[in-house]
Each structure stands twice: as C-alpha cells, then as structure tokens.
Amino acid sequence: MAVTLELSLLLAQLETLGAIGAEGPGRGRTRIALTDAEKAGRDQLVVWMRELDLIVEVDQLGNIFGSLPAATEQGDREPLMIGSHIDTVRSAGALDGCYGVLAGLAVLRAFRAAGIAPARRLVVAAFTNEEGVRYQPDMMGSLVYAGGLAIDDALASRGTDGSRLGDELARIGYAGDAPCGFLTPWAFLELHIEQGPVLEAAGARLGVVRGVQGISWQRITLKGEANHAGTAPMAFRHDAGYGAAATVAFLREQITKAAPGTTLATVGSLTLAPDVINVVPEQATFTVDLRDPDEAQLAAAEAKLDHFLDALAKAEGLTVHTEQLVRFSPVAFHAGLRKRIRAAAEASGEAPLELTSGAGHDAQMMARIAPSAMIFVPSIKGISHNPEEATDPADLALGAEVLLRVVEDCLAVPLGEAP
C-alpha cells in the first residue's frame, strides 16, 4: 500500500497550533519557551501524537518525542528522527519550527495509515527552547540532547524574567524522565521555512541546506553616570545611552559594511536606566547577535567589537561588562543526506537551490551526534520572526512530500549501513 500524506490535515494542524498563544489580528502568536501558552502548544502536540498511537517520551529537558516502532528490533536501534521546535519568539509567525514538527507527524501518520511498520523506528521530535528568547542559549533542547550543554546547567539557567528554567519546566509538567540523548538517531532531518529571501529571489521552491552559519550572542552592559539633562555639560557626561547608540552605529558602519559583507549584526534588545526623559542614562544593557558563515570572519567581527568597546569606555568614561550567551561555529550538513534531498527534490520536478542557513536550527546541534540535513521551502518576502511570516501552501505541501520521499529513501538503506 502506498504511503500518502494527508496534506490538508497538515495545513489544518498548522492553523490550530498557530492559534495557540495568538495575540490578536495581525499580531501573530507568542509561545515563548516554558510559558503557559507554550505548554498549551505542547499539550496539543502530545494529543496529536497519542491519536496516532505513537510512543510518546519526554526527556529531562522537556524535549518531546513521538515514535512509530520499527518492524524489527534492529530497526528500532537505528531510528530516523525528524524534528524541529514549537516554541516561538514574541509576536511570531505560525510556521517557524512548527512546520517541521507537524510535517514530521504527517509522515508518521502516513505510515500508520498505511499499516506499515517502517524498517527503522520513525521519531518526530519537538525540542525545548529553540528560540532562546527567555533562556539562553538558543537551540538549548537539541544542544543538551547532543551533549553540548550539561542538563544541570540548562535546568539551572536563569531567564530574562529571573525565573529558573528547571522550575518552569516542572511547573508546566514537562520535566520528563528520559535522559537527554536517550535515542541516538541513525539520521536527523529537519524541514523548515527558509526565513530569508534567497529561495524566493531565485524562484526556487526547494532548498538543500549546505549548513548553518556561525552565531555569537553577547549581552553588554555599559555603566556611566546619571546626571541632569539640563545642567550636565556634554563634555562632562558619561552617557551609557550614547555608548549603546555608538555601538549600534559601529556594528552597522564598521562591521557589516566591511568586506566581504557576510557578517550580520543585530542589536535586538536595548534597555536604559533609569530610563527617564531628563536623566543622562547611567546604564545601557543590550544584546549583540553576530553571524557569519565563515568562522574566521565571525571571530574577527567579535574582536573588532571588543576593541571598539575598549576605546569607547576610555573616551566616554564608561565601564563595560560583556557576557557571552551563545557561540556556535558554522556547521556543515551530511553530504549523503543532502544528495538524497536533492534527488527527492528533482524527482518532484523541482530544481533545488543549495544555500546556507542564516537562522540557527536544531539540526545544527543534532549534527554533533548524527548525520543531519535540512530541507527549506521559501518564505514569502523573506520575512520571519514576524506575524507576516508566510509560505505558499503549495510549497508547504511540496516540502512535506519531499520530506516523505527522503524518509522512504532512507528507509531503503539496509540496516547497519550509513545514510
């Protein structure tokens, strides 16, 4: 019996999940990790997994796994895992992460509906705190799962709201028993929207992802001196607000515009204290997100920023405190799996585009413990992390079909052989 996807159900589930944490018309949804809204999303996913009679397992960091057992014990020991995340940034789109998890669920549903026990255990995974908005680092669930961060350190991490991750995990009822890393995938696949403009600009409907660029997150605190906005002469000021603004300008002018122009810099969060209209800011706390596909370029950008901050501190009489929140080097995905993705895309009649991911993904962490690869579909206007995030439903369907083809291709690899 052929294995076919129920595409209308996939689109309907994306809509249902997208309504959880909705903020109102045009304002997207917010399901920040371990909040009540995210718990509601988790609960809904578990209901869908149980409807398929999957084996549902939750690990110590709340990563959720739904498994369709293999036809043989050996097949169970060589699981093929399809995963992503269902937590979101603030006022997010409905597709980031969710598309990959629900398309994975659709693949398992197709095998279940056909009454086929697959040659390998098929697992769909939803990793905790991929976005890293409340607790850093991002991709935390897959990072711990892949052994890149100790579970106790993750559980002890403090959120931007002062909460302790482990307490919140227990509060929402997802502090599971399974040890992180309890299932080592034979291979890991992630289907995701591109979240950028590359595929759309090239007129390509499918992307074969070479890998993920390097990511550096820092939280920087500048301390100066509060003073009266009306009496403090400009030359006497130690203005932390000016320091932050000068840093934002430096990042744009001196780093991202410098050759070869591959480095991206973002100051996404900035708070001033005491944050009142007639007081020279005493303190500025802001985050710097630097990315580059080339490790040496990323390191050079970090060094340039360090040097700039030193000079700024001297010139303005400020102190600088820098906290490294995330540092991931660029990751290349598995060549064999990328070949399978390319072949599946071509078999669907599409010429896929090779590209490097600008966004971080769980696959970049899972690549530490298993052959991993990603499939992209286009984002309309290249917009993401925004309620406007959208992908043509025909492209969502195509991406899921290609995922199924790649899974079937992988299942045809004899047990004991590499992907």
Ligand code: HGY
């Ligand atoms: O930041 C990222 O690239 C991902 O969305 N966590």
Ligand code: MN
């Ligand atoms: Mn994502």
Ligand code: MN
């Ligand atoms: Mn994201």
